[in-house]
Amino acid sequence: MVLRKNENGRLHKVKEVLSQGSPQVGKSPKQAVWKKNKAALWYYQAKQKKYETPLFLVYSLVNRAFILDLAPGMSTVEAFTNAGFDVYLLDFGEPGYEDKDITVDDYVYDYIQTGVKKALHHSKAKDITIIGYCLGGTLAAMYAAVADEPIKNIVLMVAPMDFDYVPVFDQWVQALREGSVSYEEWIDMYGVIPAKLMEKGMRIASYPVYFSHYFSLLERVNDPSYVHKWRRFNYWTESHVPFAGAALKQLIQELVQENSLIRGSLRLRGKKAVLSNITANILVVSTTLDTLVPKAMSQSVVELVSSKDKTFKLAEGGHATLAARSRLPSFLADWLVERSAPV
Numbered sequence: 001m002v003l004r005k006n007e008n009g010r011l012h013k014v015k016e017v018l019s020q021g022s023p024q025v026g027k028s029p030k031q032a033v034w035k036k037n038k039a040a041l042w043y044y045q046a047k048q049k050k051y052e053t054p055l056f057l058v059y060s061l062v063n064r065a066f067i068l069d070l071a072p073g074m075s076t077v078e079a080f081t082n083a084g085f086d087v088y089l090l091d092f093g094e095p096g097y098e099d100k101d102i103t104v105d106d107y108v109y110d111y112i113q114t115g116v117k118k119a120l121h122h123s124k125a126k127d128i129t130i131i132g133y134c135l136g137g138t139l140a141a142m143y144a145a146v147a148d149e150p151i152k153n154i155v156l157m158v159a160p161m162d163f164d165y166v167p168v169f170d171q172w173v174q175a176l177r178e179g180s181v182s183y184e185e186w187i188d189m190y191g192v193i194p195a196k197l198m199e200k201g202m203r204i205a206s207y208p209v210y211f212s213h214y215f216s217l218l219e220r221v222n223d224p225s226y227v228h229k230w231r232r233f234n235y236w237t238e239s240h241v242p243f244a245g246a247a248l249k250q251l252i253q254e255l256v257q258e259n260s261l262i263r264g265s266l267r268l269r270g271k272k273a274v275l276s277n278i279t280a281n282i283l284v285v286s287t288t289l290d291t292l293v294p295k296a297m298s299q300s301v302v303e304l305v306s307s308k309d310k311t312f313k314l315a316e317g318g319h320a321t322l323a324a325r326s327r328l329p330s331f332l333a334d335w336l337v338e339r340s341a342p343v
Helices: 002-019 067-071 078-084 104-122 133-144 170-178 182-190 196-206 210-218 224-239 243-255 330-338
Strands: 033-037 039-046 055-058 087-089 128-133 151-157 281-287 312-315
Touching: 033 104, 039 078, 055 104, 055 133, 067 078, 067 104, 078 087, 087 104, 104 128, 104 133, 104 243, 128 133, 133 151, 151 330, 170 182, 182 243, 281 330, 312 330
Parallel strands: 055 087, 055 128, 128 151, 151 281, 281 312
Antiparallel strands: 033 039, 039 087
């Protein structure tokens, strides 16, 4: 009887949590130093600047970038600035129907490359560190393969790049490669894939992991600190953004069907985006519990770049673990410190 009463009490509290409005996120002080279309380049000043080499963060096209700055005490951006780094975050924003023709080439050249140039000019730095998360890491690798800018370091976090191994939708992928299923007309019908469809696709891909955090809330709903964090992370999981149709078609063809980035056949605006062009210090990171982008989709990049200083790290955690941290993991902090010019 007492047990049932406790269970009912927890369920009531869970309902209260789920009925609350959207939590505040992205509270770190920032300044927009450049804007283009829906995108913005945000500058976060180091608390006490220790390194001349700034960080340029590239997040995914699938979710909103505030996962990197959820709240004070659970913010990767805050962790970087506390460690003495100036940070620039490229937030692609939310495309509208008018953006349906934006391509991967556009994202690489007009957004990432131009953003890097703006960051270098604003910081007056001689070189820069590029850090890409998830699909943002894929785009960052593409950019680094065609870049003329002085890139000192590259960090690729749980970035899907080698599509010879696809852990989800494997039957669909096989059908796409065999040409037995068509996607162009479906994408053209929408122009820009709605956020809700993107969310449903990610839920299917992450099942049953997607639902497990609700059970965690039920178990720990009486812990205010946990609920504080849970609400912000849950808000992010429900904050997918629309996807430009032209870019999606290009990614399906170039990565899923042809694996062209790994095979060295990718061209962006006529220039070969070959991973062997990359000579910067590189750190490729995967996590042990990542069901969306396991290490097989990232690890091979280390062997394909021409960098003399290259490292692969398998860290503990899941797909979003490295994007929402109160402190930098030691392997990342040490790696950056050793390869960033001190003030």
